[in-house]
Amino acid sequence: GAGVSQSPRYKVAKRGQDVALRCDPISGHVSLFWYQQALGQGPEFLTYFQNEAQLDKSGLPSDRFFAERPEGSVSTLKIQRTQQEDSAVYLCASSLGTGSGNTIYFGEGSWLTVV
Amino acid sequence: QKEVEQNSGPLSVPEGAIASLNCTYSDRGSQSFFWYRQYSGKSPELIMSIYSNGDKEDGRFTAQLNKASQYVSLLIRDSQPSDSATYLCAVPAQTGANNLFFGTGTRLTVIP
Numbered sequence: 001g002a003g004v005s006q007s008p009r010y011k012v013a014k015r016g017q018d019v020a021l022r023c024d025p026i027s028g029h030v031s032l033f034w035y036q037q038a039l040g041q042g043p044e045f046l047t048y049f050q051n052e053a054q055l056d057k058s059g060l061p062s063d064r065f066f067a068e069r070p071e072g073s074v075s076t077l078k079i080q081r082t083q084q085e086d087s088a089v090y091l092c093a094s095s096l097g098t099g100s101g102n103t104i105y106f107g108e109g110s111w112l113t114v115v
Numbered sequence: 116q117k118e119v120e121q122n123s124g125p126l127s128v129p130e131g132a133i134a135s136l137n138c139t140y141s142d143r144g145s146q147s148f149f150w151y152r153q154y155s156g157k158s159p160e161l162i163m164s165i166y167s168n169g170d171k172e173d174g175r176f177t178a179q180l181n182k183a184s185q186y187v188s189l190l191i192r193d194s195q196p197s198d199s200a201t202y203l204c205a206v207p208a209q210t211g212a213n214n215l216f217f218g219t220g221t222r223l224t225v226i227p
Binding site for chain 2: 031033035040041042043044045048056091095097098099100101102103104106107108109
């Protein structure tokens with residue numbers, strides 16, 4: 001596709017359930033990012049991949065959060081034992097290169113509600 | 116720890132007026148600055164980037180950077196109702212990297 005694609009768009013999970021969020025970046029994009037955006041806030045960085053290598057996971061809020069990009073294209077963000085504070089929009093983004101001059105393109109996000 | 120501060124608004128301007136959005140940043144070493152627009156329920160999209168002191172114009176949008184004062188602003192001339200959105204200011208989390216650190220955003224409403 002032409003843009004960053006995320007699925008599911010909307011997910012309601014019961015507290016304690018595991019969820020998996022998928023991101024399909026723009027074809028050929030080397031860099032992939034996951035951000036978390038709470039209502040009324042700006043996106044907050046979670047983790048960054050350069051191809052299949054996870055170079056920065058400093059933003060992951062707890063060890064319940066795990067991300068992978070095994071073949072350097074599609075990425076999955078997994079949240080184990082979801083809590084209510086995990087309710088947010090999870091945005092995936094990609095860019096062609098790795099420097100600050102590369103435009104970052106965002107997907108439409110996966111809206112997670114934990115009840 | 117980088118900090119990017121924006122007035123959360125809401126900022127309301129009448130149609131046709133100039134909207135002025137401001138952002139201050141804490142890291143004096145920041146070299147790149149970005150303005151993203153986010154419509155309600157949609158993803159952020161890049162509208163302006165600026166790297167040098169001074170003004171950069173693109174259509175109705177002008178970004179202004181003052182590194183000495185550590186602020187960057189976005190001016191929207193001839194504001195239209197379609198400009199109503201949240202505007203996010205962002206800087207790279209590390210020098211040279213393209214992972215971004217975002218402010219909380221300013222919500223702009225253009226009143227017809």
